[in-house]
Amino acid sequence: MKNKKFPKWIAPVALFIVVMFTVLFFLQKLLMPKYMSDIVEGALTxxxxxxxxxxxxxxxxxxxxxxxxxxxxxxxxxxxxxYIRGSAQQLPWQSYYMLEDTLRYEKPKVAVFNVLALKYDEPQSEAYNRMTIDGMKFSSSKLGAIQASMTEQENMLDYLFPILRYHSRWSDLSSDDFKYMFKKDKISHNGYYMRVDVRPVKGFPEPDKLADYTLGSNAMKYLDKMRVLCEENGVEFVLVKSPSLFPHWYDEWDEQIEAYAEKYGLDYFNYEKMAEEVGIDYNTDTYDAGLHLNLDGAEKLSKYFGTYLKENYDLTDYRENPEYEKVYEEKIQFYEDMKEAQYKELEEYGEIINY
Structure with a gap:
């Protein structure tokens, strides 16, 4: 019986396809934003x-x-x-899919959701969508996040094949795009974005009066989906409102979250109202006039919240685990090195310029 011979054209066509996809892969890596020297929050995911x-x-x-x-x-x-799986303007549905994605890799004992994003009930911005979603590994969770997040001008293919979206970045390429094409610098500490500088609160305008203070049905649907997801996986679900003075968090919104937490037996802590108890001083503990905490403020809040977590949930003390101790020794050193570098920049330049 004679061996069948493949047509001669198959080999060059196959080679062409391999080369084409290889070139497209490298081009996509080059053209996608790197978020290293500008808007570094885009590298968090x-x-x-x-x-x-x-x-x-x-x-x-x-x-x-x-x-x-x-x-x-x-x-x-x-x-x-x-770990903080957070991102800039992370919308409720994005938090849901980020949590779902996390459960593909590990099973935490506690999941904490910050409620401010519940003010949004529909997709907002492609730029912020990209900063959250592009960094996710391909999965059904990523597909869900894309579908739920797209604005009217966006489409699924541009997310699945980012080169379709970023092909016009040629004129914006910088040395960072080549330097960080395959390996980026680490910019966070288990998802925490550090800033040591201080800019005291100077006041905000009076908040606008709203025609309707009801939190949107879509936002609340995804809050409920997070709760159910946690229940199904044996994860305790905790709600928090961080001590931030802007954007404004209305009392009417707060009452709805309190009612939701009471209905389902969830812990909810509004640290904006508890700032004094936590020890937050808006003259020293914020780097941008009250929008976010600086390192001193974040450490105060973490100690306060950590005390509650330790006393109320069955959490392990991993400082007694040799494997974790070794890993966190490196993490702590990176944390301290960045802190020292930022204080040095403040001393030399009067501002933080590289973070």
Whole structure:
């Protein structure tokens, strides 16, 4: 029986396809934003996948988690292992899919959601969507996040094949795009974005009066989906409102979250109202006039919240675990090195310029 011979054209066509996809892969890597020297928050999402140990506490939410809680402090003070899967203007549905994505890799004991984003009931901005979603690994969770987040001008293909969206960045390429094409610098501390500078609160305009203070049905639907997801996976679900003075968090919104937490037996802490009890001083503990906490403020809040977590949930003290102790020794050193570098910049230039 004679061996069948493949047509001669198959080999060159196959080679062409391989070369074409290889070139497209490299071009996509080059053209995608790197978020290293500008808007570094866009690099937060993908850093999670570099973790080598599990976390018993997972935070999801917007800048009010990734700038206001310090996982390194939680470890140093209590031995709590935690990670902040936060991103800029992370919307409720994005937090849901981020939590769902996290459960593909590990099973935390506690999930913490910051409620400010519930003020949004529909997709907002492609730029912020990208900063949250592009860094997610491909999965059904990422597909869900894309579908729920797209504005009317966006489409699924541009997310699945980012080169379709970023092909016109040629004129904006910089040395960073080549330097960080395959490996980026680490910019966070288990998802925490550090700032040591101080800019006291000077006051905000009176908040606008709203025609309707009811939190949107879509936002509340995803809050409920997070709660159910946690129940199904044996994860305690905790709600917080960080001590931030802007954007305004209305009392009417707060009452709705209090009622929701009471209905389902959830812990809810409005640290904006408890700022004095926590020890927050808006003259010294914020770096941008009350929008977010600086390092001193984040460490105060983390110690306060960590005390509650330790006393009320069955969390392990991983400082007694040799494997974790070794990992966190490096994390703590990175934390201290960045802190020292930022204080040095403040002394030399009067501002933080590289973070």
């Amino acid at each position: 993908e850093e999670y996948y570099e973790e080598t140990t599990d976390h018993e506490v997972i935070f999801v939410g917007d800048c009010e988690v990734y700038e206001n809680f310090s996982p390194i402090t939680l470890y140093e003070e209590f031995g709590i292992t935690s």
